[in-house]
Amino acid sequence: MAYGDLVIQKDLDFVVERGDVFIIMGGSGCGKSTLLRHLVGLKRPAKGEILYDGVSYWDAAPGVQENIKRRFGMLYQSGALWSSLTLAENIALPLEAFTELGKSDIRDIVALKLALVGLAGFEDYYPAEISGGMAKRAGLARAIALDPDILFFDEPSAGLDPISAKLLDDLILELRDSMGATIVVVTHELASIFAIGSNSVFLDAETGTMIASGNPVQLRDHSDDPRVRRFLNRGEAALG
Amino acid sequence: MSDLSPAFEISEPGGAKRVIGFAGDWVAGQRFPDPSELLGKSGATDKIELLYLDGANLGRWDTLFVSFIYRLSGEARAADIELDDSGLPEGARKLVELATAVSERHGVRKLEADTGWLAALGTATINTWKEVHGLLLFAGELTLGLSRLLRGKARFRGVDFGMALQHAGPQALPIVGLISVLVGMILAYVGALQLKAFGAELYIADLVALGMVREMGAMMTAIIMAGRTGAAYASQLGTMQVNEEIDALRTLGFSPIDFLVLPRMLALILMMPLLCLYADFLGILGGALVGALTLDISLLEYYVQARRAVGMDDIWAGIIKSAVFGVLVAAAGCMHGIQSGRSASAVGNAATSAVVTGIVFIVVADALLTIFYDLIGL
Numbered sequence: 162m163a164y165g166d167l168v169i170q171k172d173l174d175f176v177v178e179r180g181d182v183f184i185i186m187g188g189s190g191c192g193k194s195t196l197l198r199h200l201v202g203l204k205r206p207a208k209g210e211i212l213y214d215g216v217s218y219w220d221a222a223p224g225v226q227e228n229i230k231r232r233f234g235m236l237y238q239s240g241a242l243w244s245s246l247t248l249a250e251n252i253a254l255p256l257e258a259f260t261e262l263g264k265s266d267i268r269d270i271v272a273l274k275l276a277l278v279g280l281a282g283f284e285d286y287y288p289a290e291i292s293g294g295m296a297k298r299a300g301l302a303r304a305i306a307l308d309p310d311i312l313f314f315d316e317p318s319a320g321l322d323p324i325s326a327k328l329l330d331d332l333i334l335e336l337r338d339s340m341g342a343t344i345v346v347v348t349h350e351l352a353s354i355f356a357i358g359s360n361s362v363f364l365d366a367e368t369g370t371m372i373a374s375g376n377p378v379q380l381r382d383h384s385d386d387p388r389v390r391r392f393l394n395r396g397e398a399a400l401g
Numbered sequence: 402m403s404d405l406s407p408a409f410e411i412s413e414p415g416g417a418k419r420v421i422g423f424a425g426d427w428v429a430g431q432r433f434p435d436p437s438e439l440l441g442k443s444g445a446t447d448k449i450e451l452l453y454l455d456g457a458n459l460g461r462w463d464t465l466f467v468s469f470i471y472r473l474s475g476e477a478r479a480a481d482i483e484l485d486d487s488g489l490p491e492g493a494r495k496l497v498e499l500a501t502a503v504s505e506r507h508g509v510r511k512l513e514a515d516t517g518w519l520a521a522l523g524t525a526t527i528n529t530w531k532e533v534h535g536l537l538l539f540a541g542e543l544t545l546g547l548s549r550l551l552r553g554k555a556r557f558r559g560v561d562f563g564m565a566l567q568h569a570g571p572q573a574l575p576i577v578g579l580i581s582v583l584v585g586m587i588l589a590y591v592g593a594l595q596l597k598a599f600g601a602e603l604y605i606a607d608l609v610a611l612g613m614v615r616e617m618g619a620m621m622t623a624i625i626m627a628g629r630t631g632a633a634y635a636s637q638l639g640t641m642q643v644n645e646e647i648d649a650l651r652t653l654g655f656s657p658i659d660f661l662v663l664p665r666m667l668a669l670i671l672m673m674p675l676l677c678l679y680a681d682f683l684g685i686l687g688g689a690l691v692g693a694l695t696l697d698i699s700l701l702e703y704y705v706q707a708r709r710a711v712g713m714d715d716i717w718a719g720i721i722k723s724a725v726f727g728v729l730v731a732a733a734g735c736m737h738g739i740q741s742g743r744s745a746s747a748v749g750n751a752a753t754s755a756v757v758t759g760i761v762f763i764v765v766a767d768a769l770l771t772i773f774y775d776l777i778g779l
Contacts, residue, residue, distance in 0.1 A: 244744035262429060266465060273468040277496065279503035285511040289744040308464050335499055339492035 162195055163207040169195050172370045173209075175362045177311075182337060182344045182357045184377055187364035188392065193347045194238075194315055196364065200345060201235050201313050202226065213311075231259060234309030234342075238316050240300035242288040248275065249284035252303045259307060274302040278332065294321050298329075305336060312336065314346040318353050326350065330357050351395060355381070363389050405460055407431050409439060417450035423489075424458040427466035436473040440480065449482050456489040467496045474501060539736040543666075546658040550667075555659040565668035569630050573676060576629065577622055581613070581680035584621055585687025588612050593696055602696045606706035609688030614711050618681035619719045620767055622673065623726035627759030631734035634665050635755035638738025639748035647739065657739060666731040673727030674720045681719060718779050722770050729762040 162169045169192035177183045185193050198204045199211060202218055210217045213229050221229070242251050252271045256262055262270070275281055278298040288296055297320070304312060317333070318326035330353050337344050348354060354361070354377045361380065363373040365388060373380055373389040381393035405425035412420045421439065425431075440452075454470070470486065474497060477484045486494050549555040592608040638661060641647050647657045685707055692698035734755040741751035 245746040260429065262465075266429070266468075269468040269472060270464055273464065273471050273496075273500055276471060276500035276503075276505075281500075281503065281505040282510040287744070289742060289747070332499065335495055339495045341492075 162192060162199055162204070164195075168207070168369060170364055170369055170371070171208075173362070173364075175371065175374050177343060177345060178360065179343050180337065180341065182333065182346065182359045184354050184358040184361035185345065185347045185364065186349055186354060186361055186377075186392070188349070188366055191364040191366035192369075193349075193364060197313055197315055197345070197347050201233055202230055231307070232310040233313060234304035234307065234311070235313040236297070236301050236304045236315065236317060238319065239293065240288065240296035242296055242299055242303070244288050247285050247287055248280065248291075248299045248302070251288070251299065252306045255303070255306050270306070274306055275299070277305070278302045279328070294325050297321065301329075301332070305340070308340055309342060311343045311345065314344070314348070316348055317346060318348065318350045326353065327356075333357055351393065354393070363392070407433055409434065411439075418453065419449050419451070420453045420455055422455040422458060424460070426460040427462045427469065429463060429465055431465075433465065433469055436469060436476050439473065440476055440482075449480075451483045451485060452477060453485045453487075454489050456493075459490065462490065462493060467493050467500075470497050471500050535740050536736065539732070539740070542656075542658045543662065543732065546656065546663055549656075549659060550663055555663055556655060557660045557664045561660075562664040562668060565665045566672065568633070569626070569665075569668045570672040570675065573626065573629060573672070574679065577625055577676050577680050578683050580621055580625055581618065581683040582687035582690075584617050585609055585613055585684030586691050588617065588684070589688040589691035593691070597696075602692075603698060603702065603706055605688060605692055605696065606698070606703045607710035610685050610707035610711045611715060613684035613688075614681045614715045614719045616719070616767075616771075618684055619677045619723035619726060620763065621684075622676045622680045622723060623730055623763045624760055626669065626673065626676070626727075627730045627733070627763060628756055630669060631730045631755045631759040632752045634731065634734030635738040635741070635751045636748055638662075638735060639741030639751040642739065642741045643743050643745075643748060662735040662739065665735055666728070669731040670724060670727040673723045673730075677719055677723035678716075681716070714779055718774055722767065725766055725770065726763050729766060730759045733759040733762055 162171075162173070173196070185196055187193050195204070199206055202211075205219055210219060212218070213232075216225065216229065218226060218229055242248070243254075246254065249268075249271045252274055253267050256267045256270060260267075271284065272281070275283060278301050280295060280298055280302065283291065283295070283299070288299070291299065297317070301317075312333075314333070317329050321329060333344055333346070334357055336342055344357075346353070346357070358377040361374060361377045362371050363380070364370075365372045372386055373384055377393065380389055384390050384393075407423070407427045408425045410422040410424065412422065414420060427433065470489065470493060474484050474486075486497060489497075546555060588609045589605050592605040593602060596602050596604050596608075638647070641661070647661070650657050650660055689698075689700055689703045689707075692703050693700055737751040737755040737758065741747050
């Protein structure tokens with residue numbers, strides 16, 4: 162992954178299994194969000210390939226790429242709601258564009274998705290009229306509008322109070338269990354990492370590559386790499 | 402798997418309990434029954450206390466089924482019926498549980514707006530008042546800012562002022578030049594049509610020179626700058642408002658008026674008269690081209706005639722106008738930018754309003770100044 166000549170991360174090789182809650186972690190500026198942008202097809206890797214069910218995204222025809230992307234849901238850091246649309250219209254837009262559903266079905270689904278993220282009744286609000294935390298939840302409602310197979314989260318709990326962050330974590334797990342979705346999360350919230358992560362990759366800014374991968378709890382307790390243990394123990398001297 | 406249309410069966414095991422057994426595929430593309438219809442069919446609603454949902458025979462299901470159950474649970478709650486969904490698939494049950502976990506906060510739902518003409522008139526009046534208030538507020542803050550500037554207490558960065566000068570001056574030369582030459586040519590053609598009838602073609606030099614210097618030079622420059630620089634000011638300041646940059650300045654004790662508005666306004670006020678002179682010259686040149694190419698007026702003749710027609714007074718009249726226009730365009734741009742809302746569409750609206758108000762201000766001020774010049778004989 163690179164911006165121009167500036168290489169952000171290299172030699173990345175990992176597999177996200179179906180049903181995983183996969184954590185991308187690492188210190189600030191190590192390229193977590195950039196990696197996520199590659200995974201959702203916004204940026205082309207400078208070298209190498211990204212496979213979805215064995216299909217290489219960047220070698221696929223545009224139509225195939227569209228179909229792959231249709232299976233994604235993405236929650237951006239601050240919601241990224243379209244400001245000229247109400248919350249209901251924000252969620253309805255992908256439904257109108259990519260499904261055959263009628264108006265009343267769409268209205269029902271919008272109500273359900275908003276209720277799922279705890280925003281029942283906020284259909285007619287504009288993004289500018291709600292708080293940042295609410296915008297984030299509304300962004301999640303939009304991300305799950307099409308019942309995606311893979312949900313990507315960019316720093317889901319940043320800017321949320323501890324209770325909302327915990328609720329969001331629970332929601333992520335619920336969504337995985339009930340919709341059978343695979344979840345990929347960029348975060349450095351330790352509480353979240355241990356609470357929801359089933360697999361992970363640790364990016365290091367200095368060496369510019371991944372230095373660990375696996376279950377975060379095991380990494381915390383058994384990683385061979387002191388940098389990883391330090392990160393996962395809040396910088397305190399790792400035991401053992 | 403072939404699609405089986407959604408079906409349900411209601412049975413009464415006795416007492417105030419009803420069982421709804423779901424069957425078939427409850428997926429998109431199927432016609433679903435209405436939840437209230439389902440409740441209605443399950444007997445007189447006042448008798449039921451418990452509704453057991455049985456999903457043993459349920460085929461495929463998707464979000465629409467969850468949404469159906471969610472609405473059913475809402476209706477049941479409203480009718481005081483307890484809902485037992487333990488017979489449904491776990492995934493669907495959990496989603497409904499999540500959706501109902503946070504009940505709707507009272508009073509958040511927006512009511513239908515009153516659409517009567519009286520309400521519309523009232524809203525329009527309030528909005529107009531808000532705009533006037535915003536205008537007065539901005540004018541007041543600007544006056545205070547100017548007085549700080551005169552006392553040498555206004556704080557802004559020289560680099561910003563330089564950038565603003567560069568943007569409002571040299572970078573505007575190509576577009577102002579192009580438009581001015583063309584306007585000069587248009588004036589010459591329009592005049593030529595009439596003057597030819599009297600054999601007085603030479604007088605197009607008077608017409609173009611006077612028209613450009615007194616009126617069109619200042620006016621066209623101002624309209625270009627309203628569309629170019631006024632809109633840029635509004636969107637820059639509007640985006641800074643969205644990013645909380647203006648709040649950050651306030652928190653540090655900087656006045657956004659001093660820091661952001663003054664350099665931009667000063668730059669435009671200084672550059673407008675210069676641009677106006679440049680436009681005058683190129684407009685007259687455009688007229689000369691038309692004269693030389695189509696009316697056989699030599700450049701020298703044209704020059705002499707134009708010199709005779711235009712006095713220093715006329716040039717000053719145009720320059721004073723352009724300075725006034727500069728104030729108006731910069732003020733309209735900065736005002737809408739700094740009062741912009743905090744969203745992408747609000748920034749768009751700010752830029753649009755900046756251009757529209759700017760042009761309206763220009764034309765109104767032009768009319769007033771022309772009348773004023775007439776009165777004082779300038």
